[in-house]
Amino acid sequence: MNYVITKLLYEGKAKKVYETNCQDVVVIEYKDDATAFDGTKRGIINNKGIVNNLVSNYFFKILESNKIPTHFIEQIDERKTAVKKVQIIPVEVIVRNIAAGSLCKRLGLEEGAILKRPILEFCYKNDALRDPQVNQYHILALELATEDEIKKIEEYSFKINDVLRNYLKQVNIDLIDFKLEFGRYKGEIILADEISPDTCRFWDVATKEKLDKDRFRRDLGNVEEAYMEILRRLGLDKKVNKFNSELKGE
Amino acid sequence: MNYVITKLLYEGKAKKVYETNCQDVVVIEYKDDATAFDGTKRGIINNKGIVNNLVSNYFFKILESNKIPTHFIEQIDERKTAVKKVQIIPVEVIVRNIAAGSLCKRLGLEEGAILKRPILEFCYKNDALRDPQVNQYHILALELATEDEIKKIEEYSFKINDVLRNYLKQVNIDLIDFKLEFGRYKGEIILADEISPDTCRFWDVATKEKLDKDRFRRDLGNVEEAYMEILRRLGLDKKVNKFNSELKGE
Numbered sequence A, B: 001m002n003y004v005i006t007k008l009l010y011e012g013k014a015k016k017v018y019e020t021n022c023q024d025v026v027v028i029e030y031k032d033d034a035t036a037f038d039g040t041k042r043g044i045i046n047n048k049g050i051v052n053n054l055v056s057n058y059f060f061k062i063l064e065s066n067k068i069p070t071h072f073i074e075q076i077d078e079r080k081t082a083v084k085k086v087q088i089i090p091v092e093v094i095v096r097n098i099a100a101g102s103l104c105k106r107l108g109l110e111e112g113a114i115l116k117r118p119i120l121e122f123c124y125k126n127d128a129l130r131d132p133q134v135n136q137y138h139i140l141a142l143e144l145a146t147e148d149e150i151k152k153i154e155e156y157s158f159k160i161n162d163v164l165r166n167y168l169k170q171v172n173i174d175l176i177d178f179k180l181e182f183g184r185y186k187g188e189i190i191l192a193d194e195i196s197p198d199t200c201r202f203w204d205v206a207t208k209e210k211l212d213k214d215r216f217r218r219d220l221g222n223v224e225e226a227y228m229e230i231l232r233r234l235g236l237d238k239k240v241n242k243f244n245s246e247l248k249g250e
């Protein structure tokens, strides 16, 4: 279908969201802007928007084929995708397989420690409060979601972990952890936002090399290369060619 | 029974725990020492140990009669009680009815805000990590408790909230929030530690006056008087007489 962008609804840290001529549909545009540590660190990762758009759409299609309902409709161009307009549930879901990032400090774990069971965490999406960790009871008391919604969100999140973890293993990537957002669409909970190197930790299985936004967060260098490597592992690098020959230096 | 103290097992911030001639039984001795803010603030609250011993035992007996299994066996003297020796689960359970303390800052709530539903929180009992908030998945991954144990602990905690809230309402006290510890005893989960003005927030229903350790934490004055007032409301002040006439200035 031909969705016509009518107005910028929201500009976030990494994406813009546009209204379209269809009231149930918004267009997401992926930017190259990168932020970390609650927005205190800022920078640009060249072509990040293109990579994240492709990678996220690719994962969402895999998830759809595994019976996870998502907001994905269709890609519009290299940085833009049409998605179902949801009412975002202001709760971020984090799923962790291996200890990394804030968890290590919080629980005194070594980075890389294998968790005996995946850990699911909720954060209240609230910049002023710096996205505090919450549990299901906080979510119910604050009326951010209902009991049934929380149950669905947990169920989907663990399933997404299984599907993506198995998939990524085949291309020699360990899925360390990732962040999800869900929304309400016509009375149902569906997966929204993005799944990309911005929102996941990906480590090379053999070398443990980080192939995600931690390269930016921690100034590890080769940031753009890491994003491109994810594209390559997923076999999506040829696709970019179609949109953006500059990426390959042509 | 006559339990004979054989050895000091552990001295904590507020209590001492002694081994006895019976291997399944320890004696808890309540001290007047008070600490707050992860032990950074320290002081003495005169007769606190006597009040907490009486109050805690009183609540534990009420809970037992409401089918909550507890460690309580029998009071030995004004500061000492014989309890079942448990393997403490290193998780503190906090139940909240009204927003107060750390929750307000964390979630941007006014102190005194009525929560639409009681909130249950878990903290990993670990001084070095400053008792970080955790959820059931952290507890499982760290193998602090099993799924069945967590379920039992949640069920008991909400039931304890109902019983104590209703009970305290009758003596014009609002139960704002409280902290519990559970332990394993002969394969079962039972309530351990204490329930007292040290571990609860109690507000006078009419005046909202604080009758708990917040008077010490926040230097509100009349700390000893608040602990004594709880004793009076529960009708336990006459009991103290028996042990300690000094308390009443005789």
Ligand SMILES: Nc1ncnc2c1ncn2[C@@H]1O[C@H](COP(=O)(O)OP(=O)(O)O)[C@@H](O)[C@H]1O
Residues within 6 Å of the ligand: A010, A011, A012, A013, A014, A015, A016, A017, A026, A071, A083, A084, A085, A086, A087, A088, A181, A183, A192, A193, A194
């Ligand atoms: N399908 C959707 N419908 C409506 N809003 C969405 C959808 N998917 C994601 N969003 C929201 O769009 C915004 C995306 O922009 P982003 O730069 O990630 O924002 P933020 O700075 O809040 O993280 C987020 O607020 C996200 O919750």
Ligand SMILES: Nc1ncnc2c1ncn2[C@@H]1O[C@H](COP(=O)(O)OP(=O)(O)O)[C@@H](O)[C@H]1O
Residues within 6 Å of the ligand: B010, B011, B012, B013, B014, B015, B016, B017, B026, B071, B083, B084, B085, B086, B087, B088, B181, B183, B192, B193, B194
């Ligand atoms: N029934 C019990 N059996 C064994 N240990 C217990 C029991 N009840 C409470 N405890 C433990 O005894 C100690 C009580 O001392 P306290 O001063 O409260 O310690 P802390 O400074 O660790 O809070 C705590 O570590 C508590 O977990």
Ligand SMILES: [Mg+2]
Residues within 6 Å of the ligand: A012, A013, A014
């Ligand atoms: Mg975002």
Ligand SMILES: [Mg+2]
Residues within 6 Å of the ligand: B012, B013, B014
């Ligand atoms: Mg204690």
